[in-house]
Amino acid sequence: MVSSRITARGLEALYRAAVLLNAGLSLEETLQRITDAITDVMGYPVCSVRLLDRTRGVLVTLSAKGTCKEYLQLRKEVKLGEDVSGRAVQTGQPQFVEDMTRENLSETARKLVEKMGVKTYIAVPIKVMDEVVGVFSVMMRRRRRLTESEKRLLELFAEQAGVAIHRARLYEALRRSERSFRELFKLHSQILENIPAGVVWLDKHLRIGWENPEARRIFGTPGVLFDRLVGKDIREINGIKKAGLVKKLTRLMDGKDFRWEGPYTSSSGKRCHIAAIGVPVIEGGEFCGAVVVVSDISDRVAAEQARQKLQAQRIVLKRLQELNRLKNQFIELVAHELRTPITPIKSLVQMFLDEMFGPLTPKQREQMEVLARNVERLARFTKDVLSLSRADADEYPLSPRNFRLKKVIEPVVKLVENKAQAAGMSISDEVPPDIQVHADPDAVAEVLTNLLVNAVTHCPPETKIVVSAKVHGKNAEIAVSDNGSGIPPDILEHVFEPFVQGKRKSGSGYRGAGIGLAVCKALVEKMGGKIWVQNNQDGGATFRFTLPIAKSQ
Template sequence: MIVKEENKQMFGQLLLDKKIINQKQIKEALEVQKTNGKALGNILIDLGYTTSDLIKSVLNITRKTEQKLAHLFNTSIGMMKCIDQASLFKFIMTEAKRILESDMCNLFLVDEEADEFKCVFIYNEEVREIRLPLSNGLAGYVAKTSETIKLEDAYQSPLFDPELDNNLGYKTSTVLCIPVKQQSNKVIGAIQVVNKKGKGRFTSYDEWLLKSFAIFASNAISMVSAGKIKNPKTRFAENMNMFNLAVENLAEGVIIITQDDDAVVVNPAVKWMLGWKIKKDIDKQETEELLEKSGLGKISKWLRGEVDSLTSEEITIQIPEVRVIKVEFSEINGEINYERKKGCLVVFKDITRDKKFDQVKSEFITIASHELLSPITSMKNAVNLLLQEMLGPNTDSQKKFLHIINDGVEYLSNLTTTLLDITISEIRKVPLKREKVDLDKIIKSTIESQWFKAEENKVSLINNNGSHPSVLADSNRTRQALLNLLDNAFKFTPHGGEIVVSTKSTEDEVEISVKDNGAGIFLEEQDKIFERFYQVENATTKKHYGIGLGLSICKDIIEAQGGRIWVESKGRGGSNFVFTLPLYK
């Protein structure tokens, strides 16, 4: 019961730590939750104490929540199969390292009689241990205070003890250390993950994930240490109950259902989203019936083997209010004593607000694009009149600058038209004028149109393009994509830097790359930058106005022509944007 109460406070504690809400507000929200069963975050939003954006920033929930939870569930099952301490400790540390995407995991177990920590770690694939004073280091502080410690630079903290680093010849940077507690709330040690992969930082969501992981680890350690052997069915049912506690106050709805067992996990958030009775405990059969009524009967069919796979989808719920719910699936193995239990973990995300916001954004883009087309057309006509020397002859310098203005206006015209394409229909459905195109000519003219910008920014713009066969493409759209990538490179390349445009051919396509030596893009952001309205948050982006559409437009244009686009960057080492176009055959 104590563990349950602690889990009820877990999400609220994250908000308290970030000073998003106060103690009085969290208590009021918990009281409301007893009657309506809503997710804690939604109650706080309804009460006006916070916003969905603030909650998202605190949790930093990844788009693959269902995969993380499935890994956590499978790991909790795997712990049950370990019958001795050595295999259990190795399994715990290996899985924590994988789930938290870190370089290493260490276990610190309290030895009260010796007043020491038994520090367990993996070295050369073997489980080893050393003894450390119980009062030393981060683990000592965590075990004593029962607090969670998260460091971005371990060696800057007076709590960090480098002794383990010295023994392993290792350098710790980022750290997340969590107390490991028994159900009686007694601290029996600490679990510590170090150095987030991709030079990232441990988030508040990682805190929740490791705390949940520690609940299962503590239970497994206690059972092995006491020599308790329970039959597989009892252990599986107990595990399902513990997982219910772990996901009880997640903002996302969670359901876990297996083929052979009656136990199910159904957290309050999913009951609220789908309009089910909040306080009522439901069994497997009733869960399947309710899913059928909600339009998700294919889950039962998949469990029976009548459906081959489960794919994500969106459903609309009408009662008690209209909601749009995104449903994601992830298979779980649930294997105990070599008996495979087919099952799936389903995550429900309320995207009603996001849908409304997307609609507002689309309406804004449509209106803004229509309003822009008129003055752009006027400028285009005026420049054409000047280029045709209708008002008198032009000097060579005037002609040069008029051509630059004309190229810029042409680009704005194409961009505005593309914005309308995006809001009216997916670009893949918009007819493209795909024909035999001289790519070298497009690259040369595009780079020449940017020479003034390069001079203004004191950046070297280098054309490393060779001679290549023609490609099958839309010349205007391809030029638009290249201009977008160059514009992006100019934003992030410092004065004195360089931007290099290169190409290379394969049997079926041509690769075009735009490489800069600017700020670079961290690994965790590289899969997001091609999303609409997403912008990398740093000092450089704040200097340049934008709404985060440029790279999204590039992706749509390139993929609509049968090409691919990606970025290569190691963070602070510049970025290389590469796209392909098919050869004309």
């Protein structure tokens, strides 16, 4: 009778264990239900389930019923081979102890066993695919031997429990995988939503299924407009047609990828340059969709165009530099050929004026004086052209040194003074004797000569020309000022450009070649200074240029 009751209970316990197989519970819930089934159905008062932690070599109690808290805390973890449960796991065989008082227990454990009134202890290993993964233990409060049917039922229950635990672990692994997949999917979605490239998913009919924000920006299909495109053949988009991408996209259906770069006009009318890559998705040898990645390469194209433009400009600049070199060579050759006869002609004219060949009639003297002035102008023109050409080619021979400014300015003033007096003008030298500069004396003399000749040439009679200088910080400022008619506003900003000619009001009317002031600018800047001009408020104009003051010895 007792045996039949046990068998009935065992069958019920097995049934409940079998139900666990399809319950889809977590591992913790599964272990607790196993414990409940053993104690509630089979009538064992105390039951616990421990799982093996192979890393540490211990059994960890994860579920218990009927055990006092002190014992549970004491036996929370059990080393392999340490007690009945440990021996069951270690041997892989059920362990039966009829009398717990005969076990080798610690004093504390013995007292707790006596407190619970436990006599008999059974431990059955739980296996999964012939591998021990844990143990369930039952305790009875009276000593008795188990029948063979009871032992077999416990073993069968252990087998069912092993399957349930295995399925619970698979269920938890599945849940972890699902969580990982969801997190991975979320991460991928965030990446696709934020990458600086457009991504479009197409189905097997090349209908749009999804596109990220960057693709919407490039194609010009934001918000509602994009919703209208879902399910539409991408080849029907106007921008795709105009860009000539229809054939490229159709290749995807044949399992062929494509690459393309070119101009694109979006649905919103925005123009840009894009790079597109299409990759077919093949499953089971059949085309099932495609992924198209597009990038806005407008900046890259613009940079490449700028690079090509810069390269072309460099080529042009190189050619211009070569032409400039040839021009300078030609000018120097022509100037040299002009200078060769000028000196003897100038000497011969002066000999005629000195009547070394006999007396001159008034008409002859007038003609000789005109010839002398023209020869002088030709000599100055030749010198200015050579100076400008050499300065432009960075070949002007400069030899900067410290010197007193007065020493260079004084002879230049005296040289031009005769010409000024002949034109009814006067030149005053008001340069202080103590100002020293660091520059090339010959270049400074040429600059000052050109400025004074320019004033005498363009100013009316009775003009007063003043040369002055002062020190400003690390520079000396030299000024050539006149009270003539000033410079016309339309050429004031261009007077230092080569071949710019202008006539001052009431001037002599002589129009030079427009080279002298350009020479002045080139020489002053090569000596580390700057030059400028402005009209005076009370009439006339003032040219100013700076030179570095003398360096300490």
